[in-house]
Amino acid sequence: MNKKGSTIEGPALARELFTTMVRIRRTEERILEFQLAGRLTTTMCHVSIGQEAVAAGVCRALEPGDYISSTHRGHGHYVARGGSLHALVAELLGRQDGACMGRGGSMHLVDARIGHLGSNAIVGGHVPIATGAAMWSRLSGDGKVSVAFFGDGAITEGIFHEAANFAAVFRLPVVFVMENNQYAMSMPWSRAVIEYGAATRAASYGMPGVDVDGQDPLAVHAVAREAVERARSAGGPTFIGAQTYRFYGHSRADASPYRDPEEETIWRERDPLSLMQHRLEDEGIMTSAQLEEVEAAVHQELDEAVRSAEQSPPASLEAVLRDVYAAAKGSDR
C-alpha cells in the first residue's frame, strides 16, 4: 500500500493509464493478426508491444493543444494521444478514411486535430520538426508544449544533436522522450553509445535529463509531467530516457536472433500491462471484474473500428497525383 496514502488523482490516473495501455496492446495485436492474414496494404509494420507504458504515461501529461511527433513504431503514441482507432485501422488497410488517406501506412500516422504532427520513418527525422513547432509556440506565445518520441537509435543521428542544442539554446518548450528498447534494429544500445546516463547526456546540451523505468506508466507520467510543466513555464527542454523493451523483433521479418533468450524472458516478466494489473488488484483500485470490463470495452471499441474501417473505400490514386503540392487556402494572402 502507498504509505503516503493515495490521492484522488492516484487511483483514477492508474486506471486511465491501464486502460490506455490495454487499448494500445489489443490494437497492436489486432494489427499483427491483419498482417499475418496479408490484409495490410503495406509490408512495413512495427508494433510497440512491450512499450505501451511510455506512450501512455507521457501523453497523459499533456494538455489538449500540445503537440506530439513520433516514429515508425508509433501506433502506441497515436492511440495514447487519442487518435481514432477507425482512422488507424483504415490507414493500415489502405482506405480513404485512413489517418493519411491510405497513403501513409503504418509508419506515417498523423492527426492535426489532436496535435499529432506526424510519425516519421527517418530515424530522428521528426525531432527537428517537433523542435520547430516548439519554437513557434515560444515565438507566438501560445503556451503549447511539443513532445518528440524517439528510440535509442535516434540519439546517434546527427540531427538529434542539432535539435537538442537548438532547443536548449532557444529555451524551447519541447520534451525529448527516448524510448530506449535497448536495440536499434539489431544494434544493442550497449554497443552504440558510451554514455548511458540521460542526465549526463542532457547536461552536455545544457538541459535537464532523467532516466525512468519505462515499464511503469505512473513513474513515466510523473517524470513527463515535470518536464511538461518546465517547458510550459519557459523553463526549456528536458531529455527523458525511458528504459523499455520490444517484445517482438524490429519488424515482422525479424525473429531477433541477436537477442539473448534469457534477456527476453526477463523483460517479458516486466510486461507493463501485467505489472499494472497486479498493482491495481493488489492496491484494491480495481477488481478483476472491473479489469475484465476494461478489456471488453476495448475489444468492442476495436471491433467497431475495424468494422467501420472495412467499409471505407480504397485510397484514391487521383488524390495521390493531385496532392503532391498544397493548394492555397483561405488563410493564405
Next chain:
Amino acid sequence: MTTTTGNVGEEARGNVGRTVRRQRAWTFRDALREGLQEEMRADPRVVLLGEDIGRYGGAYAVTRGLLEEFGPERVIDTPMSEAMIVGAALGMAAVGGRPVAEIMYVDFMTLAMDMFVNQAAKLHCMFGDQLSAPMVVRAQQGFGRGAGAQHSQCLEAWFTHVPGLRVVVPASATDVKGLLKASIRDPNPVIFLEHKQLYGLPGERGAGEDLIPLGSAAVRRPGSDLTIVTWSAMVPVALEASETLAADGIDTEVVDLRCLSPVDWDMVERSARQTGRVLVVHEAVLTGGFGGEILAHLAEHLSPVPAMRRLATPDVVLPANLVLERQLVPDAARVVESARHLVEG
C-alpha cells in the same frame, strides 16, 4: 597569364561581372531586402532564421537592417546547424508560421537534405493533406569568387527531382522581389536560389504588390532564329551573346525560366516551335543538369523535334581559382560558339 590592370580578381570577375555594372541603382539585393521587409510588415507570421542574418546582416548583406526593424524574435540568428535550421523552418511552418530560412551557400544545403527531401517535400501529401509546409529556404549559388568546389556550385537540378518542392531561380533585379513575395505566400516549400554575382545587378524598382506567379518564364529578348533557354546568372551572359549573334544576323530569343519547378512549358514550347532551334545554357555542370530535362521534354512534346543543344560547365570539381573558373563556366563567347553550331548545323 597577364591582365590589363594587373588585378586578377577584377579581370576574372569577367563573364557575369563584365555585364553587371555596379551603380547606386536599385539592385537585386535591395529588391530582396524590400521583399522580405514588405512581407514581414504585412504578415506577423513571417520570420527569418539562419546563420549571421541578424547582427551581421547576412553573409551577402541581404538581411541588413532587418534585425533593427523587426527585432530578434523575427530575425533569428541560429547556431551553425543547417539541418536544424531547415527542420525548424518546417516545424514552424507546419503549425502556422511562415518562415524564411537562409542557408549561406547552396553547397551547405547538402547538410540539410533529409529535411528537404524526406521531410518538407513529403509533409503535405504523405500526411494526407492534413499538414502543409509554407516555408522558403533561400540560398545563393555560383562561381565568381574563386571560392572553390565547396562554395561555388549550382545544385538546382537536385531539388527539381523531388516532387513536393518548388524551385525558383531569379535572374532580374526587377522581378526578384515579386518572385520572393510569391514564394513566401506559396503554401509549399520553396527553394529560392539566388546567385552571388547577381546581388549587385541593377533593375527597376517596381511599385505595389507585383507578385510574379511561380511557373511563369519571361522573354528577355524576343527573337526568331534561335531560342536560348536559361536562368540565373547565365541570363545576362545569354543577353550579351545575343548582341554578338545579332551582328552576325542571328536573331536570338532569350527565355529566362525564373522557375524550375514548376516550369513554364507553354512558353518554352511556344518559343521552340517558333525558332526551331533551342540552346539551353546553365552554369550547373552538364551531366544531370536541368538542361537535359528541358531537351527531353521538347523531344517528347514537339513534332518536328527542334534542333537542340546544351552548354554547361563541364563535369568538373571547380577549382578555387579565379582564372581557371572563368575558363570553365559558360561565357558569352562560348554561348556564341554553341549558338553558331546550332544554327549552322
